[in-house]
Every structure is written in C-alpha cells, then in structure tokens.
Amino acid sequence: MFFFALGCGEKVPRTGAYVAVGIVIAFLLGLGAGFLFGRGGVTTVTVPTTVTHTVERTVTFTPPILQQYTSPQPTAPTTATQAQLLQNITLKVAMSTDIRALDIHFAMGVADFEVLGKVYEALFKIAWDGSKLAYVPGLVKSYSQLNETAWLFILRNNVVFHNGKKLTAEDVKYSLLRSIRLSGIGKQLLTDAAGNPIITDIVIANETAFILKLSAPFTPLFENLAHLSTAIMPKEIALKYWDGPITSIEDVIGTGPFRLVSYEKGAKVVLQRFDGYWGNRPNVKTLEYLIMPDASARMSAVISGVVDVAVGISPDMVEALRSQGIEVYRAPGVRLVLVAINCKRVLDVRIRQALNYAVNKEDVVKEFMRGYAEIATSVASPTFPNVVSLKPYTYNVTKARQLLEEAGFVGKKLTLLTSTRSPKDIQLAQVIQQYLKNVGIEVEIVQMEHTAFLKRVFTDHDFDLAIYGPSPSSLYYALTYWRTGASLNGPEYSNPEYDKLLDEIATEPSEVKRVELYRKAQEILWRDAPAIWLYFEDILIAARPGIKGLQVLPFQMLIVDNVYV
Amino acid sequence: MRRLWINIVKGFLNLLLVFLITTAVIYFLARLFPGDTITVLYGEVNSLQDGRRILEAKLGLDIPLYIQLISFWQKILVGDWGISIFAGKPVFDLVFQRYVNSLMLSFTATLTTTAVCILLAYLSFTRRCRRLTTLVASISTSIPAALWGVMLMVALVLAKVSIPFGSIIMPLITLTIAGVGVFYTILKSLIDEALSEPFMAFYRAMGLTKSRLFLKALRYALPMYITAVLYRMGLIIAGAVATETIFNYPGMGKLLIDAFASRDYPVLLGWAVIISLTLAALNITGDVMQDILDPRVRELM
Numbered sequence: 001m002f003f004f005a006l007g008c009g010e011k012v013p014r015t016g017a018y019v020a021v022g023i024v025i026a027f028l029l030g031l032g033a034g035f036l037f038g039r040g041g042v043t044t045v046t047v048p049t050t051v052t053h054t055v056e057r058t059v060t061f062t063p064p065i066l067q068q069y070t071s072p073q074p075t076a077p078t079t080a081t082q083a084q085l086l087q088n089i090t091l092k093v094a095m096s097t098d099i100r101a102l103d104i105h106f107a108m109g110v111a112d113f114e115v116l117g118k119v120y121e122a123l124f125k126i127a128w129d130g131s132k133l134a135y136v137p138g139l140v141k142s143y144s145q146l147n148e149t150a151w152l153f154i155l156r157n158n159v160v161f162h163n164g165k166k167l168t169a170e171d172v173k174y175s176l177l178r179s180i181r182l183s184g185i186g187k188q189l190l191t192d193a194a195g196n197p198i199i200t201d202i203v204i205a206n207e208t209a210f211i212l213k214l215s216a217p218f219t220p221l222f223e224n225l226a227h228l229s230t231a232i233m234p235k236e237i238a239l240k241y242w243d244g245p246i247t248s249i250e251d252v253i254g255t256g257p258f259r260l261v262s263y264e265k266g267a268k269v270v271l272q273r274f275d276g277y278w279g280n281r282p283n284v285k286t287l288e289y290l291i292m293p294d295a296s297a298r299m300s301a302v303i304s305g306v307v308d309v310a311v312g313i314s315p316d317m318v319e320a321l322r323s324q325g326i327e328v329y330r331a332p333g334v335r336l337v338l339v340a341i342n343c344k345r346v347l348d349v350r351i352r353q354a355l356n357y358a359v360n361k362e363d364v365v366k367e368f369m370r371g372y373a374e375i376a377t378s379v380a381s382p383t384f385p386n387v388v389s390l391k392p393y394t395y396n397v398t399k400a401r402q403l404l405e406e407a408g409f410v411g412k413k414l415t416l417l418t419s420t421r422s423p424k425d426i427q428l429a430q431v432i433q434q435y436l437k438n439v440g441i442e443v444e445i446v447q448m449e450h451t452a453f454l455k456r457v458f459t460d461h462d463f464d465l466a467i468y469g470p471s472p473s474s475l476y477y478a479l480t481y482w483r484t485g486a487s488l489n490g491p492e493y494s495n496p497e498y499d500k501l502l503d504e505i506a507t508e509p510s511e512v513k514r515v516e517l518y519r520k521a522q523e524i525l526w527r528d529a530p531a532i533w534l535y536f537e538d539i540l541i542a543a544r545p546g547i548k549g550l551q552v553l554p555f556q557m558l559i560v561d562n563v564y565v
Numbered sequence: 566m567r568r569l570w571i572n573i574v575k576g577f578l579n580l581l582l583v584f585l586i587t588t589a590v591i592y593f594l595a596r597l598f599p600g601d602t603i604t605v606l607y608g609e610v611n612s613l614q615d616g617r618r619i620l621e622a623k624l625g626l627d628i629p630l631y632i633q634l635i636s637f638w639q640k641i642l643v644g645d646w647g648i649s650i651f652a653g654k655p656v657f658d659l660v661f662q663r664y665v666n667s668l669m670l671s672f673t674a675t676l677t678t679t680a681v682c683i684l685l686a687y688l689s690f691t692r693r694c695r696r697l698t699t700l701v702a703s704i705s706t707s708i709p710a711a712l713w714g715v716m717l718m719v720a721l722v723l724a725k726v727s728i729p730f731g732s733i734i735m736p737l738i739t740l741t742i743a744g745v746g747v748f749y750t751i752l753k754s755l756i757d758e759a760l761s762e763p764f765m766a767f768y769r770a771m772g773l774t775k776s777r778l779f780l781k782a783l784r785y786a787l788p789m790y791i792t793a794v795l796y797r798m799g800l801i802i803a804g805a806v807a808t809e810t811i812f813n814y815p816g817m818g819k820l821l822i823d824a825f826a827s828r829d830y831p832v833l834l835g836w837a838v839i840i841s842l843t844l845a846a847l848n849i850t851g852d853v854m855q856d857i858l859d860p861r862v863r864e865l866m
Contacts, residue, residue, distance in 0.1 A: 108608040247653025451600035
C-alpha cells in the first residue's frame, strides 16, 4: 500500500520541477497556438468606429450652424401597419472577434459597435444613403443655437430605456459626463487640443430640454455626438459605474431597438427585440452573435446554415462562397489601411513621399485585395462629407529612388511592425517589403501580439513603419488623429500649420470657408505623408440567400432594420 | 503508517509549491508582456492619464507586482478567486465551467483514441490489414490536429451536413483522429516488445488463443501506454487551443487565449491554479497507476 503515499518519497522534487516546466511549456505552446489560430478575418486594428442606424431616406444635411432644425415627425403612423406585418425572425450572425467590454463607453472594435450599437443610441446618428454619410438627429428631436457657445436641445419625448424608464435630460447629462470621464474615444471627441473639455456645462432646463455650454465654438459638435462612444444610458447606471466598465449584463441598458439578453464570453451574445422602441421595430426578434475567430469556420457555418450571416469575409473567400449559393454583400468601408511612418525617425518629407511612390497601389488592390478595396486618394473615406480627392502618388520607382537619393536615404534599413491579429496584415507586410526592396530599402518585418502592438505603436512610438487601419466616424475626427500629441497619432506627425487649421475649422462659422479650410488641411496631410496611403477596405458580408433587406454601413456594421425572410 | 502520513504531508507540500511557482511564473510572464488590461480597454486611445489611474486603482494594478501576487495567494487560500475584469462574473464560475468541458473532452478523447488504437493493434497483431493500419497511423501522425479540424469541417460542408459548432462532437473526432497515429505507434512497439519477451513464447507454447495472447501482450504494454496517454490528457485539459477555436468549443484553451488577449489577469491566474493542480494530480495518478499495474515498481518501493 505504499503507493498511496502521494508524491512517493524521494520522487517529490522531481515531480515538482517536472510539473512546473510542463505548465510553462503548455502555457507557451498555448500562446503560440493562439497566435496561429486565435484570430481571423480581415478586421485588424480598428481605430474607433461610430455607428447608428440608417434611415431609408436620403438626407442632405448641411452642418447646422446658426440655424434651427426640427427632425421629421416620429414614425407613429407607420407602427400600426407595421405591427400587423411584423415577423419574428431569429438571425444568427458569425462574428470574428468577441466584444471587448459590455460597456458602450469602452467600445473600441468593430464587434463592440456591432453589438452594443444595436443596444444603445446617441443624441445624433449617422445616416447612409449608399454613397455619402450624414449626421442627423437621433434621440434629439430638435435643437437651436442660443449663442456662439450655447446650444439648446430638445429630446424626443417617446423614448424609453430597456428598463421601462423614460429618457430624460438628466440621463443625457450623466451619460455625457461619464463618456468624457471614462471613454477613451469620448474624451477624444469632446476635449480640445489642450485636453480641456469642450462642453463646460450641461444645464437642464426641464425633463426633455437641456443646454450644452461650450468653451468655444465647435463646429463638429453634432458629428461627434453621433459617435456611439457618447451614447446615452440611464443616470443610475452611469453613476453606478462612474469609475470603471459595466460588468453586469443587467446593467446594459440603452434605448436601442435591441436589448442584451445573454452573453457568454468567447462564445455568443444574444439580443432580443425591444418592444418599447420609439422608432420602427425590426422584423428580427432574436439576434444572435456567434463568435468564430476562425475564418474557415465562419465560412463553413454560413454555407452549412449554422448561421445566416457571416461578417469578416476576406476577398479570397468570395468566389468559394458564391459558388455555394451564398450571397456576398459589398459596401465601401471607412477603414483606411495604411503604413504609418514614424515621423520622429523619418524626418525628411521626401523620404516619406518616396515610400508612397514606391508602392503600386493599383496592383495591391487588384492582386492582394482582389479588387475589393478602393485606392486611397484622400486621407479619409470619400463617404464622409467634405473629403476631397487629392493628387495620387502614382507608382514610380525612378521618382522614389531619386527622392531617396536627394534625401541621402540610401542603403538604409527599416522595421515594419504588424499585429498578429490579422493574417491579412502579415501578408500585406510582405508585399510592402517587396516594393520597398525595389527602391533599395531593406525592410525587416516584426510581428507582435495585438495588445503589445498597440502599446508599441501608440504609447511607446517605438517603430519605423507600422501597418494599421483607422476607421474614424467623421472627417474632422479623422483629421484629429494627426494633430500634434494626439493619442491616436502613432507616428508622432507634427505640423503647426495643420494644427492651426484644425482649430480654425472648429471655430469657423461660415460653411464655405470651412470647406476651404478642410481642403487645405487634407492637402497638407497628404503632402506631408506621415503614412503610405494605401486603400479603403471594402466591407464584405456573407448571407444565406433567404435573408432579404440586409444592409451594411461603411463602419462594417450590419443594419437589420429592414431584414425580412 | 507513520511513513504514509509523512508522505501525504510531503505530497501536499509539494503540490502547494507547484501551485505557488506556476501562478507566480504565469503572473509575472503575463504582467511583463507589453500591454495591460487598460491598454486593452482603451486600445489605441491612450492619452487618458486620469482614466488609466482611476482604473488601475480600481483593479488594484497600481500596487507592486509581488504584493498583488501575495494578496492573490492569500485570497485563493480562503476560496476567493476574484472577479473577471471583462465578464464581471466570479472567476471560479467561469473557469470551472470551462474546466468541466475540457475534462470531458480530455476523457472522451482519450477513451476513443485508446479504443481505436487497441483495435488497430489487434488487427496488426493478427496480421490482418497490416498495410491499412500502417497507412492510418502514418496519415494520422503526418497532419496536425488543427489541420485535421479544418479538413473535417471542409468535408462536412461539401457533404452539406450542418456542423455542430460549440458541441463536443467535432473536437472529439478531431482529437481522436489526430491522436491515433502516435498512440498506435507507441502501443504497437510496446506489444512488439512484449512479443519478444520469453514469457510470451511460454504462453504461445501453452497454446493460448490469439486473442488471449493479445490480451497478455496488452497487459504488458499497459503501464507505459498509460503514462503516455496521461501526458496527452493533461495537454488537452490545459487547452486544445486550435481545435477548440475552430469548433468554438468552450474549453480551457479558449479561456487561456481570451484571458491573455484581454489581459484578464484574475482569469489567467484562475486558469493557472486549476491547471497546475490538475497536472500535478495527473502526475501523481500516473505514478500510482504505474505502481498498481506494474508489480516490479511496487517491489522496488
């Protein structure tokens, strides 16, 4: 019976060491395997997206400075007829990444906005007519400007939260304050270049009316309030989670068309239609998001009917899907894929321009993206208002070499940082490496785990070149990425003239003048080339043929409002 | 009796040591890896100094590392595993659910693998379909588990069969197919070894039937085989990462990857605790089984 003595005498130390080493090896193996398989899809670095629901109407919306706006009357008449026709569809969607947090104010990635964007709404929303984006009132019914720095907003009066409580100005006040306090993006949107809040005070006039007092005139106010990072939650929730992210699903309460029912980390999120929704209720009753990091698993799932819709489809999967009778939807995307050039290390603008000339964007889009992308000829997606098309850096090896020689940048070596989250980025890095080799620049590719990548690029600025793709919510927001000292300014680009233009845009009341300022700022940024401007990635969504009326926003967000079967 | 108790205490202390070392190693590794929970929460937006400070204080990440670790140890000894930063649920509930899933996968995969291996070994022993068994073994070993998973999936899609994502079936089949090759080879070489032992010649001379002979050889091979199988069981419990990811099976592997990717330290530590204890337990089981099954080892003690 000796063997019942655990550890068996003198074997003890060996056992311990063996297990310890075993665990460390298992841990490292696990990590390695995770890098190989624990990711998928085209989604990579996603700098904040904003998204809300589109309305099926074309809105030509001029930024409303010194003018009054009252939104079209709510949709009360249609709800009666709609109620009879309402279907109860269960829609299953395969997603490539899990949501990062349950908290809309901490939402960052595509998945976060996809899911929480159906649960929460902001004061304004982003409308999409198929070619241009516009910023229209959401929870706000009407507004008017009181003076240069004060705006009066009236809320819609039929809006209720998922807990049955009516939306009041108090909720708005504490939600906005929390967003500015805690939300990374909220802070970006609602503070000025010096880090001071743009909104200095929120005065509550009555239940549904409030006044935003600004520190200075701020023209992009509405487009920034359309970002879901400024979404509205009940006051009690905002105060309960004043210091950190919402952690309990019971406290995920918004005003959106869907409410969160269950969340199983790494597996699935289930949303249920909210019957008290103030707008048109969708036909989809249950919206299930299945998290499938593996790209071929998503593809198989949609083909075999396990899911109805799959997002994060890469261009090389399109043909295979179509041949299996699956519909592939395509929409222009706002995600600008670029190779950031560290401006502190590559000081000479001629070198940065040379890098732009050295890459054949036409071929990259045609071969690498199989045509499912648009060559960037602007610094932000042309779907945003006021974006101008600029003189392209046409592929020209001779010119690139000449510029490099002028700048004395010959026989140099650069490191190119990529995140291991997307296989596509790693392939792209190899393509870029080849192009730069042709103009005499040795490129060493360094792959990093995603979070480590973010820290290295955006906090430590320790890189020469880095591949990522910001997806801003508006032109102004896109431009602020490149402001001196901005936190999203990974390459540490700095041009005082550019910074000054951004300040002028924010305070310029005349729209004509503002358009001109916008154009100037874009030209400067394009010319200074803090990045190799590559392409805007198309958004590809696979859906089973029975699903009709599905729409896709350029932020890679599904719109299920009009889905029917 | 006294020696038994001393050994039990020794074993327990040993377990404690293993647990302390693994949790410490994993925690330091995770914390020294660039990027932390707050980097994950804020992503690329990082200028938020107050936001970072508020959260660090809230999550207890602002105190020195070793104190964090010591307080973790203190809490875990009284059964407080902490709360997941992202899921907001108690770590124990999260990890335990996944642990049960992985345990189930590990047990069933080991059983099916062993069953198939014994079948193949028997076929080869009776000199039937020898080519086939060798072929099966070499195909199985030449393709890694992850690839087997993908191939299975593609096959099912082409056959228009709906794939049960999230259920145990697919990972089970994948791990069985991928495991058969190696374990068949081990079992076969052990049986061949047995066949060359004089006692088998004796049994043969006694006129035992083929199947009886096979059982005798199997009995001889068992202790070594079990040691090998237990090692793989441990690996699967710790996480069959690739297979779990492909088929969306909620096991320990996915838990580890998710926890690491989101730098959810309490969950990561929970994983480390449960896995270190399991691996230690498996190791002890291995020794004990060895003792039970192999009389020679018993005599040595």
